[in-house]
Amino acid sequence: MTYQxxxxxxxNGIITLTINRPKALNALNQQTLKELKQFFGQDALAVEGLKGVVLTGAGPKSFVAGADISEFTGLDAQAGLEMAQHGQDIFFLIEEFKVPVVAAINGFALGGGCELAMACHLRVASEKARFGQPEVNLGIIPGYGGTQRLIQYLGKTKAIELLMTGDMIKAEEAYRLGLLNYVTPAGEEVAKAKELLEKIATKAPIAIQKVIECVNSHFSKGGFEKEVIEFANAVNTEDFKEGASAFLEKRAPNFKGH
Known part of the structure; x- marks a missing residue:
């Protein structure tokens, strides 16, 4: 497995998969998404005796700080629809993976990073981790499953607040709300994730795979399809063009509502 x-x-049968773009706070660009698809869709499936995957981010600051907004400029509705659908398809590969995938969240998990963590089966976070879906600050909405999975973990009341305010929450609050399985001291999140995988590996592999399939089957994909459509519609607005420009220029956006 060779990646960029x-x-x-x-x-010992556990793959630690690190998103390695620390200078960009591990932002999800299209190359990274392509490699995640390659890993979960092909390469990892060929590993014999695989117990599980720990997914983490390089460096001390960030798990994944979001999508790479520089790749969003110039999108129209069709391109936005295709981008959102592509991202969702990759995250479904993770959610439906045959063995457990544990996110070891070492820092910022914002936007696409929070969505990526939620696509994993379990989440262990450093006490320094931070979570949020700040897309409304750019004039768009989450497109990689955030509007759906956040409700699954937090319930509608808190999820819709966080989606509408774009607020960021600390690890302890994320744990209290039900987003996380464990919070650890900084630097111990990967070890805790591996500990969980070792424990699960003592159980019957087929039973674990069926648990994953049955839990996933509880949730309809209809809402995810709606998210793709509305992400595309949001990308096609003047507000998004303004929000993306403001983000890249490091200034406050001036939204007009069209």
């Missing part, structure tokens, strides 16, 4: 933006290290 991922590091994959296997030890």
């Amino acid at each position: 933006n991922l590091l994959a290290v296997e030890e």
Whole structure:
């Protein structure tokens, strides 16, 4: 397995997969998404005796700080629809993966990073981790499953607040709200994730796979399809063009409502 933006290290049947773009706070660009698709859709499936995957981010600051907004400029509705659908398809590969995938969240998990963490089966976070879906600050909405999975974990009341305010929450609050399985001291999140995988690996592999399938079957994909359509519609607005420009220019946006 050779990648440009991922590091994959296997030890005792557990692969630690690190998103390795620390200078960009591990932002999800299209190359990184392509490599995640390659890993979960092909490469990892060929690993014999695989117990599970730990997904984390390089560096001390960020798990994944969001999508790479520089790739969003110039999108029209069709391109936005295709981008959102592509991202959702990759995240479904993770959610439906045959063995457990544990997110070891070492820092910022914002936007696409929060969506990526939620696509994993379990989440362990450093006490320094921060979570949020700040897309409304750019004039768009989450497109990689955020409007759906956040409700699944938090319930409608808090999820819709966070989606509408774009607020960021700390690890302890994320744990209290039900987003996280564990919070650890900084630097211990990967070890805790591996501990969970070792425990699960003592159980019957087929039973674990069926648990994953049955839990996933509880949730309809209809809402995800709606998210793709409305992400595309939001991308086609003047507000999004203004929001993206403001973000890249590091200034406050001036939204007009059209």
